[in-house]
Amino acid sequence: MRLHRSTSEGVIQALDAIFGAKKYADKVIEKVLKQNPKWGARDRRFIAETTYDIVRWYRLLRRVTEAKGDEYWKLLAAWCVLHEIDLPMWDEFKGIKRDSIKSLYKEAEKTRKIIESVPDWLDELCEREIGRQWNHELHALNEEAAVVLRTNTLKISKRDLQKLLAEENVETHVHDQFQDALLLEERQNVFGTSAFKDGLFEVQDAASQFIAPFLQVEPGMRVIDACAGAGGKTLHLAALMKNKGRIIAMDVEQYKLDELQRRARRAGVSNMETRLIESSKTVKRLEDNADRLLLDVPCSGLGVLKRNPDAKWKLSIEFIDKVKDLQQHILNDYCLMVKPGGLLVYSTCSILPSENDQQIKKFLENRRDEFELQEEKHALPSEGFDGFYMARLKRLK
C-alpha cells in the first residue's frame, strides 16, 4: 500500500477537527468525505478507516512518536510504521525514525493503558468495576466493529434480503444467535443500495438486536419506547409487532424524533407516533398506559467503543456520574407508564455494573412491592459485538 497526498491530508484534516475542535468522529469523517468528489471508494475507505484507527490508538501513537499537541502528521507516520507502510519523502515526515518508533512500541507493551490506548482514569474505573474481565473487554473494544444489518421483516425475509443484496454486490452471512441479522463479509457502504433506500434493512449491531425481542412484545400491544432517540429499537419493535397495536416513541430531543419519523416512513412502519417529553407532565399523563415499556437510557457508551473510539478521549468521570443520576431518575419517574402486570426493559450500551445491575438493584430497593426482576442479560464486547446490558422487570401492582 502507498500513501497518497490528498487522502493523507484528508486524514490530517479529520484528526484536527476531532481532537482540535472536539467534534464527533462520525460527523467529521462524513464532512471530509463530502468535500472531494474525486475520491473513489478505496480513497474514502482509506480516510475513514485510517482516521478511526488513529483515534483508537491515539495515546499509543503519541507515545511512540513523542508527538505533542497538534502534531497529527507524526501520528500518521507512526501508524504507517506500525503497519509496515513506506513513508514517502514528504517534508511532514522529516525526522521520523522507524527504529525509535519500534523501540518505543516495545517499551509501551509493558503498560496496559498505553498499549491498549486508554486514559488512566478510564482504565482505573473499569478495573475497579469489572476486575480481571476488563483485560478481555478492553482488548475487544479496540477491535473494529462488524457491520451488521437487521432485516426489516415488515417488508422482506432475511433470505430474500440476502439474495437481493448479493445482486447489488453486498455479500453477507447469517449468524445462528441473531434471528434477523445479516453480517457483512467485508466493510462497505450499504447506504447507497436500493435495498436500503427501499427500507428493507437497518444497520444495527447484532447485540443491540437482542433488546427489542427481550421486551416480549406482541402484535396489538400498547408499547412505550421512552428514550427512543432516532429509533433503532423502535423500528425493531414495530417489526416484531407486525405493525399492529401502538408504539409511542418519546425523547427529549425533537430532532431525533424527526429523524425517527423519516426512518419509519422508509421502513413502512405505520403503528408509531412520536411524543416530545417537554416536562414531567408528558410522562405523568401516560401512567398505567402501556403493556410494555422500553427505557433505553442515556449511558457512558463504554460498550460501543469499537464503533465510537473517540468517546475514550471525550468522556469524563463527571459525565458518567451525571448520567448515572439521570438513569436512576428515568427509571423512577418513568416506570409507572407500564400497567400493573406489564413488562419494563431497562437497557444500556455500557459494561459498567454501576450503570447496569447496580442501578436495577437500587431501583428495586425502593420498589420491592411494585416490581420484580424477571431476567438480566449481559452482551460483552469480548463475545464479538457491542456491549449491552438489559434487565426485564414485571410491574406487580
Ligand SMILES: C[S@@+](CC[C@H](N)C(=O)[O-])C[C@H]1O[C@@H](n2cnc3c(N)ncnc32)[C@H](O)[C@@H]1O
Ligand atoms: C441510548 S440513547 C437511545 C437510543 C435509541 N433507543 C436507539 O435505539 O436508537 C438515549 C436517548 O435518551 C434520550 N434522553 C436523554 N434524557 C432523556 C430523558 N430525561 N427522558 C427521555 N429520554 C431522554 C437521549 O436524547 C437519547 O436519544
